[in-house]
Amino acid sequence: MRFAYKCHDCGHEFESDGIVYLCPKCGGSTAPGEFRRGILSVIYDDDELGRLRDRRDLSVDDFLPYPIASPGTFPCGPTALVKPGRIRKETGVDVTLKMDSQLLSGSFKDRASLLVASQAIHHGQTRIALASTGNAGAAMSAIGAAYGLDIILFVPATAPVNKLMQSVLYGAHVVPVRGTYDDAFALSIAYTQSKGGVNRNTAYNPMTIEGKKAASIELFLQMGREVPDIIYVPTGDGCILGGIYKGFYDLLHAGLTEALPRIVCCQSDRSDAIAGAFETGVYADVKATTLADSISVSSPANGRMAVRAIRESGGHVVRVSDDEILQAQRLLCSQAGLFVEPASACAYAAFLKDCGSIGGGEKATVLLTGTGFKDMAVFQGKVALPEAIDNSVEAVLALPF
Numbered sequence: 001m002r003f004a005y006k007c008h009d010c011g012h013e014f015e016s017d018g019i020v021y022l023c024p025k026c027g028g029s030t031a032p033g034e035f036r037r038g039i040l041s042v043i044y045d046d047d048e049l050g051r052l053r054d055r056r057d058l059s060v061d062d063f064l065p066y067p068i069a070s071p072g073t074f075p076c077g078p079t080a081l082v083k084p085g086r087i088r089k090e091t092g093v094d095v096t097l098k099m100d101s102q103l104l105s106g107s108f109k110d111r112a113s114l115l116v117a118s119q120a121i122h123h124g125q126t127r128i129a130l131a132s133t134g135n136a137g138a139a140m141s142a143i144g145a146a147y148g149l150d151i152i153l154f155v156p157a158t159a160p161v162n163k164l165m166q167s168v169l170y171g172a173h174v175v176p177v178r179g180t181y182d183d184a185f186a187l188s189i190a191y192t193q194s195k196g197g198v199n200r201n202t203a204y205n206p207m208t209i210e211g212k213k214a215a216s217i218e219l220f221l222q223m224g225r226e227v228p229d230i231i232y233v234p235t236g237d238g239c240i241l242g243g244i245y246k247g248f249y250d251l252l253h254a255g256l257t258e259a260l261p262r263i264v265c266c267q268s269d270r271s272d273a274i275a276g277a278f279e280t281g282v283y284a285d286v287k288a289t290t291l292a293d294s295i296s297v298s299s300p301a302n303g304r305m306a307v308r309a310i311r312e313s314g315g316h317v318v319r320v321s322d323d324e325i326l327q328a329q330r331l332l333c334s335q336a337g338l339f340v341e342p343a344s345a346c347a348y349a350a351f352l353k354d355c356g357s358i359g360g361g362e363k364a365t366v367l368l369t370g371t372g373f374k375d376m377a378v379f380q381g382k383v384a385l386p387e388a389i390d391n392s393v394e395a396v397l398a399l400p401f
């Protein structure tokens, strides 16, 4: 679909045949210690969106700015929409769990990475650099392998080893950085500015937000062309949240829905920059220390847009402790058979904290974004494997269960 760009901060609108990142008017004006300015949204003409309204065979790809390159090379969804019977009974809420942990690299980040790969291929580029807390890097590396692209990945050296190992196996150039995710973010921009290639940094490349909106459109199609009343989104940089909002926004502007779901920003209380900005109006960085590595962000790349999305959707923020996150992770395993990573469990913990205030008859969705197999280290010292028994029938008969 034909598209243009709009700056979230100064409102500047423009078209471009090239690859653009921040707003050319105000993108460089961010002061140290405050959230980045000049993040761009991809925008469409309402009439063009409206043409999708009467399409019977509507698909996610109809809403994207670039055609997906060689479709089927790296399928991306639909992911399961679970109706968890035991949890519904216990909470009394008509809740669904959107299992983006099922995507091929094990996280939601396939959605943005597939669109950025298609953007690069469309523009004849073969190299993509990015910073990641781990999952975006693994997703981009997997998709780079599938399409024969060169991936240069800057990650904090402390990222979970499984996520780094995945990217190494996919064949990416992995560059562990002795520093934070925010440091890796700056270094990857320095890399593309001097060495060329496409930069896939979250929100910095507007196609990341646009790719992530696919989850909302997929959810709408899975729910029989309906949207939930409220959706819980795990949040670090706020790019997933911005993408989820954008998907529902496009559906609204296409005349396919009548209202936006309330978007709930779910954060660890040890990485709550966006929650703080929503409450105070001050867009200030924090010192992030949560064990949920994927949402441990001091300076959220899409913080300003995320705050606006929460507000415009009538949503709110929920903070949870790291203990509540780990407890929610265990509950999803034991009550629904779903094993997700701590960042995803943050959204479920927020739902549990909130569920008493969800109206009767309302539909809620919790977005579960990453598989638990990526980070088994969080269980060290917390979950013990049972002792082995002797190889004898007596030992079986002595079992207490």
Ligand SMILES: Cc1ncc(COP(=O)(O)O)c(C=O)c1O
Pocket (backbone or CB within 6 Å): 107, 108, 109, 133, 134, 135, 136, 202, 234, 235, 236, 237, 238, 239, 240, 241, 294, 295, 341, 343, 344, 369, 370
């Ligand atoms: C599994 C998972 N969940 C949630 C998030 C948070 O997304 P965002 O940083 O866009 O808020 C991430 C980001 O890396 C992630 O990997």
